[in-house]
Amino acid sequence: MAHSHGHTPAAWTGSIIAFVGFCVASAxxxxxxxxxxxxxxxxxxxxxxxxxxxxxxxxxxxxxPGLTAEQAQAHKLAHEQAHRPVAGKAHS
Incomplete structure (x- = not known):
């Protein structure tokens, strides 16, 4: 699932205007x-x-849209399996 991490015209415009306002107020x-x-x-x-x-x-x-209940359950199960401690192995 790819996200633009806020790299949109709305985000850039709002951030630039707010930055200019911050510079003006600081001065x-x-x-x-x-x-x-x-x-x-x-x-x-x-x-x-x-x-x-x-x-x-x-x-x-x-x-x-978020995860469905089935996707959330599968994600939780995969996470638990990936982080399950191995029996007989010392944790370092």
Whole structure:
């Protein structure tokens, strides 16, 4: 099952806008200008909103349907078998 790990237009756009907002807010913290800090925080929020809107418009990663009950049980069984201790062998 391949995933894009968030490499979508919505994720990139939201992250870049939020990063710019973080840089603006940080610069104004250093300059001791509260209005600039608030403006930077607004830009960060705008990045989240814009990224969410883009995702809703279909430019984000689609949700995985998840595992069925049978797939989950098979996965659990395989995991238990792979990690079962071998009798008579010292665990290092």
């Amino acid at each position: 104004f913290v250093v300059l001791a200008q509260p209005v600039g800090v608030i403006a930077g925080l607004v830009v960060i929020g705008a990045g989240a909103v814009i990224g969410g809107i883009m995702r809703a418009a279909g430019m984000g990663q689609s949700k995985s």
